[in-house]
Amino acid sequence: MPGFELFGDAERKEVNDVLDNGVLMRYGFDGMRNGHWKAKALEHELEAQLKVNHAQLVSSGTAAVTIAMASAGIGSGDEVIMPSFTFVASFEAIMMLGAIPILVDIDDTLTLDPEAVRKAISPRTKAVMPVHMCGSMANLDALQVICSTHNLILIEDSSQATGATYKGKPLGSIGDLGCLSLDFVKIITSGEGGVVVTNNETFYKHADHYSDHGHDHVGNDRGAETHPFLGYNFRISELNAAVGLAQLRRLPEFVAIQKKNYNILREALSQIPELKFRTVPEGGEESYSFLSFFLPNLETARIASDSLKEGGVDACFHYYDNSWHYIRKWQHLKDLKTLYPLSKEVKEGLKYLETKTFEQSDAYIGRNISCLIKLSWTEEEVRTRASKMVDAIKSAL
Numbered sequence: 001m002p003g004f005e006l007f008g009d010a011e012r013k014e015v016n017d018v019l020d021n022g023v024l025m026r027y028g029f030d031g032m033r034n035g036h037w038k039a040k041a042l043e044h045e046l047e048a049q050l051k052v053n054h055a056q057l058v059s060s061g062t063a064a065v066t067i068a069m070a071s072a073g074i075g076s077g078d079e080v081i082m083p084s085f086t087f088v089a090s091f092e093a094i095m096m097l098g099a100i101p102i103l104v105d106i107d108d109t110l111t112l113d114p115e116a117v118r119k120a121i122s123p124r125t126k127a128v129m130p131v132h133m134c135g136s137m138a139n140l141d142a143l144q145v146i147c148s149t150h151n152l153i154l155i156e157d158s159s160q161a162t163g164a165t166y167k168g169k170p171l172g173s174i175g176d177l178g179c180l181s182l183d184f185v186k187i188i189t190s191g192e193g194g195v196v197v198t199n200n201e202t203f204y205k206h207a208d209h210y211s212d213h214g215h216d217h218v219g220n221d222r223g224a225e226t227h228p229f230l231g232y233n234f235r236i237s238e239l240n241a242a243v244g245l246a247q248l249r250r251l252p253e254f255v256a257i258q259k260k261n262y263n264i265l266r267e268a269l270s271q272i273p274e275l276k277f278r279t280v281p282e283g284g285e286e287s288y289s290f291l292s293f294f295l296p297n298l299e300t301a302r303i304a305s306d307s308l309k310e311g312g313v314d315a316c317f318h319y320y321d322n323s324w325h326y327i328r329k330w331q332h333l334k335d336l337k338t339l340y341p342l343s344k345e346v347k348e349g350l351k352y353l354e355t356k357t358f359e360q361s362d363a364y365i366g367r368n369i370s371c372l373i374k375l376s377w378t379e380e381e382v383r384t385r386a387s388k389m390v391d392a393i394k395s396a397l
């Protein structure tokens, strides 16, 4: 990861198909486009690869999360349970709809702790959104039981785990709705882009219309289409979809390369008895985008993170001190710094963040280091990296 490392002829060819006729928009202009429908083709290939009935391409992963929730009728004052360790997009997407993000602890999977989810359910809870961080997944069986017991929508954010599976099913295809990101630093990229996937026909129709100003997409005269409900513009362009199409076809190849590199590094780190790998739920297979592990405590993780950098091992993250991915440094959220007034419901709904602590998450994130697995390394580079990692980590213990 990321897929851009291997950008090449396949991506260029798909983009050139679009440039040859100049139809940069995904809808309409049937006569001009010489049969090229890159967004539609990518949606069909996503449906096949993810084994899901419907895929709706949109402008970003953040938009995909907003659209998924809107499609399921989540909005003003509704509570959505999400993890304390994720990307800022998770709460941004929820707040976009006037809904309230309820942050809860993660466990040793580095994703939602089902017990913490259960405790956070209130009469206003509408959805649970696990975020499959760093190439692996939440315990989806446990979350499905909670959601069906309490009649809640399960929305998977699989932006960081495209290509991973749980009990044989691709991540994103298991919940009521799933979201993928195709931004520039994900395992496959379209430059910018996102996907909503679902087996629910109604949710799909909602996502299709909502992401294009509420257009019903009936017939082939765009100007004559009706608007069953209000929407917005979250469309992807044909140029972006073209890149994504080439990259999706390479997803199995990317996962295989990552798996090979991951296994070399994992085997080397297995010699360190104090180091424990993250837990992958039973039946899960990672996308091998990251190798994530825990050291004995915050102190040793901090020292190891510094020694990895000093030893020339790049792309290893100690998220405890990171402002993009972990609640500890999301001061702008805790202080509700917005450009515009927030609704009373959201302000009141987020008051809990002034006092809530996340000791359990701190304990896991404080001890965790996650290292990116790249596609472009040679085997020799991976082996050199493995021994540098072992040295750097041992020196911290």
Ligand SMILES: *Cc1c(COP(=O)(O)O)cnc(C)c1O
Binding pocket: 060, 061, 062, 063, 086, 087, 089, 090, 131, 157, 159, 160, 181, 182, 183, 193, 194
């Ligand atoms: C990247 C990412 C997103 C959003 O993706 P964009 O396409 O950049 O908007 C959402 N959730 C997670 C966990 C991500 O890593």
